[in-house]
Amino acid sequence: MTVWITCLIAALNTAAPTDADPAGEARQALARATQYLTSLATHGGYLWEYTLDLKQRWGEGVATDTQVWVQPPGTPAVGLALLRAWQVTGDESIRRAAEAAGDALVWGQLECGGWDYKIDFSPQAEKQWYYRHLKGTEGLDTSKLGNRGTFDDDTSQSATSFLIALSQATGEARFREAADYALAYLLRAQYDNGGWPQWYPLGSGYSVYCTFNDAAMNDILAVLVQAWRAFAEREYLDAARRGGDFILRSQGPAPQAGWAQQYNLDLQPAWARKFEPPSWCSAVTARNIRTLVDLYLETGEARYLEPIPAATEWLKASRLADGEWARFYELGSNRPLYFTRDYRLTYDGDDCPTHYSFRGGYGVPGAIAYYEQVTEAGRQGYLRGLEAQRGRAVRPDRARQMEARVGDALAGQDEQGRWVQGDRVVMQDFLRHIRLLTEYLECHAVMEP
Numbered sequence: 001m002t003v004w005i006t007c008l009i010a011a012l013n014t015a016a017p018t019d020a021d022p023a024g025e026a027r028q029a030l031a032r033a034t035q036y037l038t039s040l041a042t043h044g045g046y047l048w049e050y051t052l053d054l055k056q057r058w059g060e061g062v063a064t065d066t067q068v069w070v071q072p073p074g075t076p077a078v079g080l081a082l083l084r085a086w087q088v089t090g091d092e093s094i095r096r097a098a099e100a101a102g103d104a105l106v107w108g109q110l111e112c113g114g115w116d117y118k119i120d121f122s123p124q125a126e127k128q129w130y131y132r133h134l135k136g137t138e139g140l141d142t143s144k145l146g147n148r149g150t151f152d153d154d155t156s157q158s159a160t161s162f163l164i165a166l167s168q169a170t171g172e173a174r175f176r177e178a179a180d181y182a183l184a185y186l187l188r189a190q191y192d193n194g195g196w197p198q199w200y201p202l203g204s205g206y207s208v209y210c211t212f213n214d215a216a217m218n219d220i221l222a223v224l225v226q227a228w229r230a231f232a233e234r235e236y237l238d239a240a241r242r243g244g245d246f247i248l249r250s251q252g253p254a255p256q257a258g259w260a261q262q263y264n265l266d267l268q269p270a271w272a273r274k275f276e277p278p279s280w281c282s283a284v285t286a287r288n289i290r291t292l293v294d295l296y297l298e299t300g301e302a303r304y305l306e307p308i309p310a311a312t313e314w315l316k317a318s319r320l321a322d323g324e325w326a327r328f329y330e331l332g333s334n335r336p337l338y339f340t341r342d343y344r345l346t347y348d349g350d351d352c353p354t355h356y357s358f359r360g361g362y363g364v365p366g367a368i369a370y371y372e373q374v375t376e377a378g379r380q381g382y383l384r385g386l387e388a389q390r391g392r393a394v395r396p397d398r399a400r401q402m403e404a405r406v407g408d409a410l411a412g413q414d415e416q417g418r419w420v421q422g423d424r425v426v427m428q429d430f431l432r433h434i435r436l437l438t439e440y441l442e443c444h445a446v447m448e449p
Helices: 003-013 022-040 075-089 092-108 123-127 152-170 173-189 213-231 234-249 282-299 308-317 364-377 379-392 396-412 427-444
Strands: 049-051 067-069 118-120 336-339 424-426
Touching: 022 075, 022 092, 022 396, 022 427, 075 092, 075 152, 075 427, 092 118, 092 152, 092 173, 118 123, 152 173, 152 213, 173 213, 173 234, 213 234, 213 282, 234 282, 282 308, 282 364, 282 379, 308 364, 364 379, 396 427, 424 427
Parallel strands: none
Antiparallel strands: 049 424, 067 118
16 A cells, blocks of 8 residues: 555544534445445446346346446446545445455456456356356366457456456455456457457457457557556556557548548458448547557657547548537548438438437547647656646645535435435446545545644
């Protein structure tokens, strides 16, 4: 534990909670929230939504009481929020809950090293999934068990990222060992061209394509940089550089200097699902701009910035009249592409399916602004400013600015420690409140008496 966290805990523990002690009330609210979360947990893991009577549960789909979800906002997202809350408060009950989430992920890690969207703790699951803890089990026919991890929707990446953070914070060997095993999986899954498939070990169809969709490769690169910073093992940074090189190679030619959602092994934009055509994608392009800037800041290699001016020029030229962007732009013509409700490709966006986003902001303005801020300040100047900004984030005035939102969060928590939406507990909303209270306590600790 770092010195600043130790001092922070000491500062927070000096004041006993009273009616006039908002920090004490926030600490109590986090403790109540954690107690409620542990009552929800299945072997330490979590789902996305629960009815208040706990008779119905959901991840991305309907779930059973023996299942937990890995895909955010499931177990890794909950675990990471609890880990930060423990680091700020020093509350050992929160630490135990964070470690239990880590243990659920260790139990559900596949033999390959990655994770599927969910983990099932029922005895029948051992007849379906080749979980790593089953390795070497006598009489187990592993050839019939599922053993493919996914990079879709930040699944294997979020689990790996949380285990890295948990191993650093606790020093527990079991979390470091699982993180190392997962990182080895990421390295094995990387193609020679620097890209990654959507699933690994390889299957068939579009899952073998190099996939940017849903930030698959962007999230992998972020985890590799995190691992490099945490463990100082060069292979992680080298793999991240190769991933950056794939981004450079896969950029479309000007004037359509964007990126596609997925590429076949000939590095051509390719079909995935029936509503994901080969095309240039504004959402992917915005995320790749951010990733390239991140790689530049990490490595100091200016080559990662070189594709960005042409990409931003394409994005600005492709903006729709209402200020948004189409997700897809036709190869060659740059006309926006949409689908009808019966999945016919069209240039008309008035009657699209509603389960998928075909137009929006997609983080484009923010990505362009990020690039411009970094290039204007220069690498060292931007990093110095970032460090100063982190210091300002815990100034007393930051805590005061948050007091109204914190008050709403405290008022909205019921006596069981829940934040309720209708007849459900929604994990994404629950985590938003935990993060708010944690940040408030972090800031409040340095407020002057």
